Amino acid sequence: MSEAKQQPKALRPKMDGYGVPQSSEGMLPWEWARDRFSRSHNYLLITVRPDGAPHAMPVWGVWLEDAWYFSTGSTSRKSRNLERNAKCVVCTENAEEAVIVEGTAHRLKDVDIPQRAFTDYKAKYDWELDPKLGPVWKVSPSVVFAMPEKQFPKGVTKWVFELQGSSK
Amino acid sequence: MPTKPKKAAQKSGATSSSVAQPRASRPVVPRSYRFPASLKGMLDWSWARERLAKSYNYVIVTVRPDGRPHAMGMHGLWFEDAYYFGTSPHTRKAKNLARNPHCIVISEDMSELIIVEGIAETIGYDALPKGLSDLSKSKYGWPIDPRMGGQVYRVKPKVVFAFPLKQIATAVTKWTFD
Numbered sequence: 001m002s003e004a005k006q007q008p009k010a011l012r013p014k015m016d017g018y019g020v021p022q023s024s025e026g027m028l029p030w031e032w033a034r035d036r037f038s039r040s041h042n043y044l045l046i047t048v049r050p051d052g053a054p055h056a057m058p059v060w061g062v063w064l065e066d067a068w069y070f071s072t073g074s075t076s077r078k079s080r081n082l083e084r085n086a087k088c089v090v091c092t093e094n095a096e097e098a099v100i101v102e103g104t105a106h107r108l109k110d111v112d113i114p115q116r117a118f119t120d121y122k123a124k125y126d127w128e129l130d131p132k133l134g135p136v137w138k139v140s141p142s143v144v145f146a147m148p149e150k151q152f153p154k155g156v157t158k159w160v161f162e163l164q165g166s167s168k
Numbered sequence: 169m170p171t172k173p174k175k176a177a178q179k180s181g182a183t184s185s186s187v188a189q190p191r192a193s194r195p196v197v198p199r200s201y202r203f204p205a206s207l208k209g210m211l212d213w214s215w216a217r218e219r220l221a222k223s224y225n226y227v228i229v230t231v232r233p234d235g236r237p238h239a240m241g242m243h244g245l246w247f248e249d250a251y252y253f254g255t256s257p258h259t260r261k262a263k264n265l266a267r268n269p270h271c272i273v274i275s276e277d278m279s280e281l282i283i284v285e286g287i288a289e290t291i292g293y294d295a296l297p298k299g300l301s302d303l304s305k306s307k308y309g310w311p312i313d314p315r316m317g318g319q320v321y322r323v324k325p326k327v328v329f330a331f332p333l334k335q336i337a338t339a340v341t342k343w344t345f346d
Contacts, residue, residue: 044278057283
């Protein structure tokens, strides 16, 4: 696996009353979250409807370097939501080692889809990532939370990413 | 954006066990999935209810005032077709819900995923349904205790989706509550 271009800054999330320590002792390395996020077979994609109500649906996707890629039909609820409001949350499937990614989605032109998104998707799901069936979106993380049940509360960690280039 | 529905909290109480069964239908899915059009295999509401009650951890999704979604893991109770949880009024989710009560509750087992879209309302300790505190004690080891200082919320479902991954094509089901 190629390395992320940048290491995000690790912090403690604000969680009063749960005994999350002030010190950084026990905080997880970014690789812990990245690896679990990459390995998740199913993801939950959370978007917001124009009327302000949230929407959640299971989807497939692949993590490459420093962003997550998925595809959805252009008329789907999530697609219509993201056209209006690109902010979204992506959760992994294993609640015991939950990784929550808050980020911004961008719809990619076909030429901008990295080749590895196709090959990794095919290898992971035995299914073609096909922009003709639904545009491919890239979700760039802004904040990532790890909530490891077994290492709770010492392992609870939040990573903050610098804004990368232009963000809508 | 809708404002807080505090008033509805008062109308709770003993009648809540007579909740009507929700209407079952199919969610809209892309044709490329090749799911059958027939309704055969759709799940009974009790399938979802049992799993919602059994889930130990849940994810709650709310929306921040600036429109960004927020998701957090938490404990809670599914009781008489509603979801109950407690949180301090200073948490992100409490602040979000005070502005926008629309939220989503998700069960923990992704292989039998259940997504509940609903509306959250605060509910006074004296208005909690009978049996809820005992259920909390048996599930998590402590009763619902006002001295712990949090606020209790009830999420009433509007739409519920079930995605049982092993029989997804025939069993995927959407329930709508009136």
